[in-house]
Amino acid sequence: MELTVYILYIIFAFLIGKWNYSRGNSFWLGLLLSLFLTPLIGFTIVAITRVEKKKLEERELKSGKSKKCPTCAEVIRADARKCRYCNSEVPYSVYINPLLKK
Ligand SMILES: [Zn+2]
8 A cells, every 4th residue: 555655656756747847958857756745745846947948949949840941930840841931842852851960
């Protein structure tokens, strides 16, 4: 019984770490906050911190899943041929560029 509680505690702490990472913050910070201050407090802290959109964009660009539109500089999918923000066609050189960078 007690072991189950410990395992659930660690699972919740891990999930909160992953959730914090998906919001553009540190996985380890979310995990450690939940481990040391209980998952409930970790959850609350992660919930009140803002989503780091810039970091999420950087991760997407680094992973090669996204690229910047040469016209409007919005982040769009790497295999997009047309920007969904400004509707301009993405030139072929830009289209192939993220593949060459990696
Ligand atoms: Zn655009």
